[in-house]
Amino acid sequence: DSGVTQTPKHLITATGQRVTLRCSPRSGDLSVYWYQQSLDQGLQFLIHYYNGEERAKGNILERFSAQQFPDLHSELNLSSLELGDSALYFCASSVTSGGATTGELFFGEGSRLTVL
Amino acid sequence: LAKTTQPISMDSYEGQEVNITCSHNNIATNDYITWYQQFPSQGPRFIIQGYKTKVTNEVASLFIPADRKSSTLSLPRVSLSDTAVYYCLVGVGSSNTGKLIFGQGTTLQVKP
Numbered sequence: 344d345s346g347v348t349q350t351p352k353h354l355i356t357a358t359g360q361r362v363t364l365r366c367s368p369r370s371g372d373l374s375v376y377w378y379q380q381s382l383d384q385g386l387q388f389l390i391h392y393y394n395g396e397e398r399a400k401g402n403i404l405e406r407f408s409a410q411q412f413p414d415l416h417s418e419l420n421l422s423s424l425e426l427g428d429s430a431l432y433f434c435a436s437s438v439t440s441g442g443a444t445t446g447e448l449f450f451g452e453g454s455r456l457t458v459l
Numbered sequence: 460l461a462k463t464t465q466p467i468s469m470d471s472y473e474g475q476e477v478n479i480t481c482s483h484n485n486i487a488t489n490d491y492i493t494w495y496q497q498f499p500s501q502g503p504r505f506i507i508q509g510y511k512t513k514v515t516n517e518v519a520s521l522f523i524p525a526d527r528k529s530s531t532l533s534l535p536r537v538s539l540s541d542t543a544v545y546y547c548l549v550g551v552g553s554s555n556t557g558k559l560i561f562g563q564g565t566t567l568q569v570k571p
Contacts, residue, residue, distance in 0.1 A: 345502065345504075347502075376559060378561075385546075385561055385562070385563045385564055386503070386546070386561040388558055388559060388560045388561070391557045391558065391559070393557070398557035399557030399558040400558075401558055401560065431500065433502050433503075435502070435503075446491045446493040446508055446548065446559075447493065447505045447508060448493075448495075448503070448505065448559065449505070450502025450503050450504070451502055452501065452502055453500070453501070453502055455500075
């Protein structure tokens, strides 16, 4: 158990719909990272939040957005869903030192999104 | 941001030592090198991290040459349960821009 909690574990929805994925980081971790992993693909970095503020963006579509709340949990919002958005979405949190991550990421079990 | 290059796949047999090398030619001075293991439908799991020379823990060793342009993850006496994808990650430390980008990873298949 990494200590990172993601909900829901599975989600099936239709094209055009909107979903919200939730992540609770490990206690005390200020950084939250979101990754997308499509079938048999690598991990695509989406976005990073640090202590409530957006720190870095990767290849995140405009239809996707995220935020980190004062209690440090994060949500990833996916809208106008397309078939190609079907994937595993992972959240990871990390220990930070002086604002920089130590590099040890703790991943949740992921949310599997299926768009029909 | 340091780009990493790893072999796409490797095969091994139970009981053998496996070495997976990662190239990171433009690694920054303050970057650390971190390796992760991922099983199907699970999140990656931290294996080991190093900055230079050699680091060893209970599951693996990490060898980093003086120029730090590559690193080698060594798994001693692999078993079937070591079949997984292994990623090297470079770009943490003070040079980190906040993006932690994984490479394509190496799929290790351990055969009986």
